[in-house]
Amino acid sequence: MALDPSYLEYPHRRRGYDHDFFEWSCLHTRPPVHWPDGTSVAVWLCVSLEWFPIVPAGPFKAPGHMQTAYPDYRHYTARDYGNRVGVWRMLDALAAAGVKASFATNAAIAERYPELVAAVIEGGHEIIAHSTDMNGTIDSSLTREAESALIGEAMARIEAASGVRPTGWLSIARQQSWHTADLLKEHGLTYTCDWVNDELPYAFKNGLINLPLNHELSDRQIITVQQKSADSWAESLTDAFDWLAGEAAAQGGAGRMLPVHLTPYIMGLPYRIKALEDWLQGISQRPESWFATGEEIIAHWHKQEQQDG
């Protein structure tokens, strides 16, 4: 038995990456970024607002999607609980701590639940585009035209329903195709949150900015996948904050970022929400923390990038 000879050929074995999306760069040797007022850790809260059609469709099934035979009332309603109840607890928790967040929002949420999206905007939070609904997944099975239409439809519907045209985009499950980065740029978006390879914003070759939304620090990963408690989630997030603050201090105040990805139907449950409330209260009182939305972080970073040349 032998493998095809081409299996031992390496056409992209070269300096740098085996793709052309962005250049390699090392966080620890970049010019430091500094956050406002002497803070050192930008805390970026990103809440996903998801509507799951009871009939799954699209290139792949989104995490959290329906699981039983039709009609899966169990998962349809348990997910929608987040939009009806859980997220309102989160909005109160954010207000109590006096912090702003980004809300990665399906177009269907903006259309179906106008009271929710109005409260998000009223609270001073950011809307990030998060596709049409949870069937609006993207992968390389889509043609470029179909993917462009999906992104365009999501942007148009979010803008029409909420009055806001987002500058950021989060793909479902952070999954993209070979065309996504260019298409997001063509649709006028400033940044994506999909690439988890860094801990600060960085620019793609086409000018799109990536604001890495660490999937390991999400409530989905820690609580749903790894089956930890809400208290364990809070402990891990505090350990992360402490480490990043220490790293920043050791490097002369070089800014770090802690992305916190939250899901209303996961963290917004009655027996979990206090862990979030207490964590927000505790970290918002730390002198190192700067709670900011995605676009605020991008704007601040971008201004310094231009100054650094």
Add this chain to the structure above:
Amino acid sequence: MEPRPHDPDLYDYHPYRGRPKITWPGGKSVAVWVAPNLEYYEIDPPAHPARKAWPSLHPSVVGYAHRDHSNRVSHWRMAEVMSKHGFPGSVSLSVALCQHHPEVVEDANQRDWEFFSHGIYNTRYAYEMDEAQERAIIEDSIHTVQEATGQRIRGWLAPALTHTPRTLDLLSQYDFTYTCDLYHDDQVQEVKVKQGRLASIPYSLEVNDHYGFFVYNMSGREYADALIRQYERLAAEGEYSGTVMCIPLHAYLIGQPHRIGPFEEALRHIAADGRAWIARAGEIVDHWRGQTGGGQG
């Protein structure tokens, strides 16, 4: 198809009770080595008939970017913590990293870490290779690492843990000293090869950070606690005959900001304890070989 015996005949049975005493330098009871995997996963690898590289259509953005975190951010975070507490690395290297990101390889070399091969890429699997193909990846590994670091590699951890029945025989033919692919023991052991000699050094799946976080679903603190428990037991048993503890790591896992702090505490504990010989893989195998005279230790 080649014959597939039910017993792969890798080693002789050698009960843990009553073994000859192995002693480590300075009278230490447990040899501790840290094995960072410095890897490159391709974004669009060719298909292998026996194993899929990524769970989704390419590009599998989270999978690829997660691994890339090592090479942009977390290698340095992990390496600094290791250096601070006096732990050199014995690197499981995707040798193509020497071409893609020589900065990472150079950093490890500057820290006086040892390198062994983990294949060309962690997205190219050895299953079903013929002998010439397998020789090609072994020779490629030797030459690539020699050129990039000046080191002649002595060890092997199969790419993505993919083997053929002839891999271990080929390694001894190419004068490799050790394999990290066998998980049958807590001491260095002899491997049965057709010619020459090959040692198996305990690597570990069970306290591998990947298993800790994605098989056993540990938090960063629980994983650090598991390392300390593993260490305490092996240090105690090593008083009778020297044991080996490996800490296999992936920077994109252990170097995440919520995990590195507890991990540092585990290293601090081991370094301060006094029973650990903190060493590189090759030194551990050499000391074992020196005491067993080529026979079974």
